Amino acid sequence: MDQKFDWDRRILEKYAVSAPRYTSYPTANLFSEDFTEEDYSEACAKLNHRISPISVYVHIPFCQRACFYCGCNRTITRSKKKIQEYLEGLYREIARRSDSFSHRRVLQLHWGGGTPNYLDNSQMTELMHELATHFELDGSESRDFSIEIDPRSVEEQSIALIRGLGFNRISLGIQDFDPEVQRAINRVQPYEFIRELMQEINRFDFSSVNFDLIYGLPHQNLERMKKTLDQVVRLKPDRIACYNYAHMPDRFPAQRAIASTALPGVEQKLSICELIGKTLTENGYQHIGLDHFALNDDELCRAAETGNLQRNFQGYSRTLAEDLVGIGASAISEVGDCYAQNQKDLNSYLDVSRNAGLPIIKGIRLSKDDRIRKKIIQSICCKLRLDMEEIETEFGISFRRMFSQQLESLKPLERDGLVRWNNSVLEVSYAGRFVLRNICMLFDQYLQSKAPQSFSKVV
Numbered sequence: 246m247d248q249k250f251d252w253d254r255r256i257l258e259k260y261a262v263s264a265p266r267y268t269s270y271p272t273a274n275l276f277s278e279d280f281t282e283e284d285y286s287e288a289c290a291k292l293n294h295r296i297s298p299i300s301v302y303v304h305i306p307f308c309q310r311a312c313f314y315c316g317c318n319r320t321i322t323r324s325k326k327k328i329q330e331y332l333e334g335l336y337r338e339i340a341r342r343s344d345s346f347s348h349r350r351v352l353q354l355h356w357g358g359g360t361p362n363y364l365d366n367s368q369m370t371e372l373m374h375e376l377a378t379h380f381e382l383d384g385s386e387s388r389d390f391s392i393e394i395d396p397r398s399v400e401e402q403s404i405a406l407i408r409g410l411g412f413n414r415i416s417l418g419i420q421d422f423d424p425e426v427q428r429a430i431n432r433v434q435p436y437e438f439i440r441e442l443m444q445e446i447n448r449f450d451f452s453s454v455n456f457d458l459i460y461g462l463p464h465q466n467l468e469r470m471k472k473t474l475d476q477v478v479r480l481k482p483d484r485i486a487c488y489n490y491a492h493m494p495d496r497f498p499a500q501r502a503i504a505s506t507a508l509p510g511v512e513q514k515l516s517i518c519e520l521i522g523k524t525l526t527e528n529g530y531q532h533i534g535l536d537h538f539a540l541n542d543d544e545l546c547r548a549a550e551t552g553n554l555q556r557n558f559q560g561y562s563r564t565l566a567e568d569l570v571g572i573g574a575s576a577i578s579e580v581g582d583c584y585a586q587n588q589k590d591l592n593s594y595l596d597v598s599r600n601a602g603l604p605i606i607k608g609i610r611l612s613k614d615d616r617i618r619k620k621i622i623q624s625i626c627c628k629l630r631l632d633m634e635e636i637e638t639e640f641g642i643s644f645r646r647m648f649s650q651q652l653e654s655l656k657p658l659e660r661d662g663l664v665r666w667n668n669s670v671l672e673v674s675y676a677g678r679f680v681l682r683n684i685c686m687l688f689d690q691y692l693q694s695k696a697p698q699s700f701s702k703v704v
């Protein structure tokens with residue numbers, strides 16, 4: 246894989262616009278309330294013949310305190326009763342969802358949040374037990390069972406328990422090690438504390454450890470980020486997701502505690518982004534695409550090289566399952582040609598689960614046009630290439646005719662060295678990895694009518 250760090254800052258500045266993250270296509274803001282539980286059940290019924298493995302996502306929305314940058318669907322609470330009520334709602338949903346999938350192995354499992362490890366050790370055990378009762382959880386080494394961890398909520402013995410429950414991948418929310426940045430985002434977790442936690446994690450032989458970092462946070466600058474990256478590299482996580490902070494205080498009230506004057510400007514953010522790419526690639530990481538890096542010997546790199554990478558709501562992962570079952574408030578399922586999202590509001594979620602239904606609030610059934618564009622966007626994000634002939638063969642279309650306008654729009658990106666043509670295959674250059682979202686946008690039918698300002702900035 247060509248990992249030469251050859252970007253031109255002036256060129257990338259041009260592409261620092263708002264764009265979707267393309268964890269799905271069509272993007273979740275286009276899901277409609279016309280899509281109902283019946284539509285979801287119909288989509289599941291059509292898959293009865295499938296025996297391939299599935300992926301399950303479980304959403305735990307609780308956190309102990311609010312990180313100011315947060316845009317997740319989460320509830321700050323210390324109420325044990327509230328958490329227990331939610332778990333009981335989850336158990337009812339697990340039992341109902343599993344009806345359509347009990348004959349298929351779960352090869353991928355992800356607990357996200359919120360803070361999954363805000364559950365105490367007995368609650369985590371009970372939840373995994375419920376999942377194992379209703380689904381066939383894979384026990385082989387090829388499974389991907391991952392959990393997001395807030396280091397500040399790790400209890401004694403939690404790591405041993407998490408491994409014992411069958412998780413073989415663990416992801417830590419780090420964001421930044423600088424004390425002033427940590428104070429400004431209300432997330433204080435010193436480097437020494439994380440170093441000791443990593444020692445504990447390393448005792449349990451997880452297949453991979455992921456760090457989430459964020460750039461563009463208040464008080465970040467080049468010098469501070471350099472120090473954070475040095476510390477990160479010393480701890481050597483297998484994977485690093487480095488997200489761009491999207492400051493949207495009108496949408497996410499917690500962000501109002503962040504003074505916009507403390508945020509780095511576009512110039513500074515670009516320098517930080519450049520530093521991240523340079524430091525990580527010089528220290529044995531490959532840039533998988535968008536905001537993800539992985540050590541050269543990590544399975545994610547091998548999956549990228551063999552074209553077996555997928556991108557969904559949890560970011561990049563190996564392609565192991567065809568359908569995704571989302572469980573819990575706000576969780577999204579991807580079943581057959583449909584996306585279906587659950588109620589976000591906890592009370593509404595629980596009300597539905599107390600009755601006999603599934604808590605689906607909205608979704609979308611993909612048209613043929615959607616499926617073609619989804620395939621194109623997945624290919625750009627995951628394979629860093631787009632083979633026109635492959636799309637033509639799969640969908641029986643003339644790519645040049647259907648996307649003549651897009652082929653024209655790609656020319657400036659080609660001139661800027663972000664993509665190049667190799668016969669009928671479009672290849673993304675190394676610099677192009679930072680602007681994959683811009684390339685995908687060209688193929689997004691819905692952006693023609695939608696103002697992209699409602700999405701975060703690319704850089």
Ligand code: SF4
Nearest residue numbers: 308311312315317359
């Ligand atoms: S960033 Fe994570 S831990 Fe912090 S409030 Fe959001 S979901 Fe909770």
